[in-house]
Amino acid sequence: MTLTSFGPANRIKRSAETHPLTWRLRDDGEAVWLDEYQAKNGYAAARKAFADMAQNDIVQTVKDSGLKGRGGAGFPTGVKWGLMPKDESINIRYLLCNADEMEPNTWKDRMLMEQLPHLLIEGMLISARALKTYRGYIFLRGEYTTAAKHLNRAVEEAKAAGLLGKNILGSGFDFELFVHTGAGRYICGEETALINSLEGRRANPRSKPPFPAAVGVWGKPTCVNNVETLCNVPAIIADGVDWYKSLAREGSEDMGTKLMGFSGKVKNPGLWELPFGVTGRELFEDYAGGMRDGCKLKCWQPGGAGTGFLLPEHLDAQMYAGGIAKVGTRMGTGLAMAVDDSVNMVSLLRNMEEFFSRESCGFCTPCRDGLPWSVKLLRAIENGEGQAGDIETLLGLVGFLGPGKTFCAHAPGAVEPLGSAIKYFRPEFEAGIAPTSAVVPPLAKPIVVGA
CATH class of the missing domain: 3.10.20.600 (Ubiquitin-like (UB roll))
Incomplete structure (x- = not known):
């Protein structure tokens, strides 16, 4: 699998004007270290933010840019930043980078951390300045050993250059940054489960409210952003809102x-x-x-x-x-x-649901019991031992585990591909129902409160 930013059929030249995230990448795939990063205008945005912009102006600029979270949820970044308390007396605040990236088939954050570690650090530095956070953590998927090595080296380079630590750029602002490797749990992609894990607790999602902006790491105000989200911040600060919005195609409601x-x-x-x-x-x-x-x-x-x-x-x-x-x-x-077209959808879904079932934190009943139930049914259908009514039961589980029915978004994400696979490829599921199977009453439809 290549980690490139261009395809052979489209040799589009990367530039700062069109590719704010990737124009600094080296053709040989090696990491861009501090000297090269600064030679490519690195940390210029941070210097601008520290010298020429008030903290609230940084927040407003990011809000006006339309930047949304790049981890999958798509929540407006500036709005999230605006939830942090305005009370100046609260002097302990945290900035967390969600680098857990355990979504199957996803490796975008890995590329940024391995090849452009200083871009992430600069994004966090500007964000910390805006949010008045004095300490930051990069919560990294434990299997990303190369990313951990490169990030730790980049942090040390930034410290030696006066870009992290005490009195950054002579501003009087202090910011410490640490790389924290997790034990490898998909559920840590949920921000409050990540916070629990960082504190040394079991990685269960927390009840919200209170939201992390009010009560986060060790009970203090905390902002959690994805790697790619934070890497967008330097370009927005350096080149402005109008330019950033102009990057998107006509018709897109998402910017950049x-x-x-x-x-x-x-x-x-x-x-x-x-x-x-x-x-x-x-x-x-x-x-x-x-x-x-x-x-x-x-x-x-x-x-x-x-x-x-x-x-x-x-x-x-x-x-x-x-x-x-x-x-x-x-x-x-x-x-x-x-x-x-060689793939059997039942086998593919059984494999997916096994992963999601294994990665459930086990806190709420629909997810803890529903996902293993779906695996059991899919395995039977895959082996040609399905019972009449099994497909209806699977569809019932899709309803029971849907949005708003579970404690966090893990189960709704797990069953979304299952529901769509049955919708488009039902005959493949029906082929796994034993011809002499007894009729089993299907799972009742979910009760919708207020319906």
Whole structure:
């Protein structure tokens, strides 16, 4: 799998004007260290933020830019920043970078951390200045050992250059930054589970409210942002709101660019920085090169394993949150997966649900019991031992585990691909029902309060 920002069919020259995230990348894939990063205008945005901008102005600029979270939820970053307390007497605040990235089929943050570690550090430095946070943590997926090595080296370089630590750039502002490697749990992608894990607790999501902006790490105000989100901040500060908004394609309600990718049996699997609003077809055909010879596209997921399946005719949808919502699922992480016509959807879903079931924190009943139940049913259908009514029971579970029915968003994301797979490929599920099976009453429909 290549970690590139351009495809062989589209040799688009990367520049600071069009590719704010990736224009500094080296062609050899090696990390960009401090001297080279500064030679490529690195930390200029931080110097501008410290010298020429009030803290509230930084927050307002990010809010006006329309930057949204790049981890999958898409919450407006400036709005989240605005939730931090205004009380100047609260002098202990934290900034957390969510670098847990355990969504299957997603590796965008890994590329940024391994090859552009100082871009993340600069984004966190500017964000810390805006939010008045004195300490930051990069909560890193434990398996990302190269990223950990590169980030730790970059932190030491920044400290030696006076860009981290005490009295940064002569401003009187102090900010310490630490790299914290987790034990490898998918649920830590949920911000309050991440906070619990950072504190040394079991990684269970917390009840909200209170939200982390009020009660976060060790009971103090905390802001949690994704790696790619924070890496957008320097360019917004350096080049302004109007320029940033101009990067997106016409029709997109999301601003700026996005790291998007394609995996599966495509000719050129990889990762590219593209403007919001490109179509799935452009991503699939022009960048990923279409399917390998002898393979045919059966369906695709637009943004990680927790997004619903789409058909080839949906490739003309624009790649932004609202564009993908129009065809029935979510943008997610923006890293798509192609499924070829040799794949049995029941087997694929059984594999996915096994992962999601294993990664459940076990706190709430629908997720703890419902996901293993779906695995049991899918395994039986996969082996041709399904019972009459099993498909209806699976659809019932999709309803019971949907949005608003569980403590956090883990289960709704887990069952979204299951529901879409049954919708589009039901005959493959029906083929696994034993012909002489007894009729089993299907799971009752979920009770909707107020209906």
